[in-house]
Amino acid sequence: MTIVKGKPMEKWIREFPDLGPILNYTPFYWSNPGVKDNKEALQDQPLQLKDMKDAEERLKRFAPFIAKAYPETEKDRGIIESPLIEGNQIKARIETITGQKIPGAFYIKLDSHLPISGSIKARGGIYEVLKYAETLLQEHHLLSETDDYSKMTEATYREFFSQYTILVGSTGNLGLSIGVISAKLGFQVIVHMSADAKQWKKDLLRSRGVQVMEHPSDYSKAVEEGRKEAENDSKSYFIDDENSKDLFLGYTVAAIRLKKQFEEREIQVSPEKPLHVYLPCGVGGGPGGVAFGLKVIFGDAVKCYFAEPTHSPCMLVGMMTGLHNEISVNDFGLDNQTAADGLAVGRPSGFVGKVMEPLLEGIYTVSDEQMFRLIAEMADAEGIHLEPSAVTGLMGPSYVVQNELKVTDGDTHLIWATGGSMVPGDIQEAEYQKGLEYKNNPDIR
Known part of the structure; x- marks a missing residue:
């Protein structure tokens, strides 16, 4: 008999019947019973709009540095932002695959094409x-907020930062983003990567002078090792994907930027014309930060949903049971093995799960076979290659139409495509060919 947290599996399934399909790796939609109206959900949160605006201002101060250090951002004056496109062709394909009409406009937010690290x-x-x-420069009286931050590209600043080490645990894309920017500034960088991380991401980091520590186990072990290594060194700084409020705040700024993009495109968002946003979820920091920011900016007019692999539904299991980071998918016998490396997480962020409890409309799961098919469908329909993790958002609208009370032609669906533009060409082609195989299989829907 399987015992989980001192309770027989049969009792868990009686208490939480939705665990049945989840434990069978069956794609599934869960509607969050704890979601509240926006005012009530936000009133006791540890972060507020002023914190988001502070983060946005910091990014603006750094824009001259970004523009100088990364010439590809010059056209946007050092602001790291992604395009918003219509996805009518892929919408039509999803309707055909699922047999489900999707009322409303259909857009894709291409964070897959964000400058610098492509996710x-x-x-x-x-x-x-x-x-x-x-913070370091201000503490050492080497920088004030009124300075031109582009001076940080100078050798003097690189020498200063070289005294310090930044560490992170990652399944891939977080390590990639932190490694690339830290090395550019001059920091020493150590990225602890789990077995799920793709080899090309490790190779790219090493080519930028980043030290990559590989672990044969999963994401949680990589984080644990990174945290442990930083504990005894005052000049080491650990970026904690599970608990960092600064990491979370960086993601929230996306909502402020999206509002501006919507205004430029004259896309209306209101309680009568709601916005549905579909966010791939691993440990929860990225989707949680974006969803939180969207709730602050758009209020009750936005509905947010997380997408997870059937093999790694950590946020779903954590939120459904109310145990958050006290429970892992492995505790229930799930293997946490998925091609979606960015989502291959067994234990969710307790911080993010608790923040999202009253804010998130639902969570759904997607099989690896569906992901590969969607990679091929997306490439054929829109000419865009996404990573397996990034296509999970595409299944969301069908789930929502099937399970929520009402979706109309006035609604807007926004798929958050989280990564893929930096995938090497040979790997893109291999993933596409695998997707074609599943595309021709009528059982993969």
């Missing part, structure tokens, strides 16, 4: 490194 992690990871750099 949503360019928001939170880069922000926290920049904040740490600013």
Whole structure:
């Protein structure tokens, strides 16, 4: 008999019947019974709009440095932001695959094409490194907020930062974003990577002078090792994907930027014309930060949903049971093995789970087979290659139409595509070909 936290599995399933399909790796939609109206949900949160605006201002101060250090950002004056596109062709394909009509407009937020590191992690990871750099310089009277931050590209500043080490545990993209920006500033960087991390990401980091420590176990072990290594060194700084408020705040700024993009496109968002946002979820920091920011900016007019692999539904299990980071998918016998390396997380962030409890509308799961098919469908429909993690958002609208009370032609669906533009061409092609195989299989829907 399987015992989980002192309770037989049969009792868990009686108490939480939705665990049944989850434990069978069956794609599933869970509607969050704890979601509250926006005013009540936000009133006791540890972060507020003023914190988001402070983060946005910090990124603006760093824009001259970003523009000088990364010429590809010059056209946007050093602001790291992604395009917003319509996705009518992929919408039509999803309707065909699922047999489900999706009322409303259909957009894709291409964080897959964010400058510098090509994933949503360019928001939170880069922000926290920049904040740490600013804090160090201010503490040593080497920088004031009125300075031109582009001077940080000078050798003097690189020499100063070289005394310090930044560490992080990652399944891939967070380590990539933190490694790339930290090395550019001059920091020593150590990225602890789990077995799930793709080899090309490790190779890219090493090519930038980053030390990569590989672990044969999963994400949680990589984080634990990074945290442990930083504990006894005052000049080491550990970026904690599970608990960092700075990381979280970097993601929230996306909501402020999205509002501006919507205004430029004249996309209306209101309680009568709600916005549904679909966010791939691993440990929870990226999607949690974006969803929190969206709730602050758009209020009750926005509905947020997380997408997880059927093999690694850590946030779903944590929120459903109310145990958050006290429970792992492995405790229930799930293997946490998925091609979606960015989402291959067994234990969710307790900080993010508790923040999202009253804010999140639902969570759904996607199989690896569905992901590969969606990679091929997306490439054929829109000419865009996404990572397996990033296509999970595409299944969301069908789930919501099937399970929520009402979706109309006035609604807007926004798929948050979290990564993929930096995937090497040969790997892109291999993933596409695998997707074609599943595309021709009528059982993969």
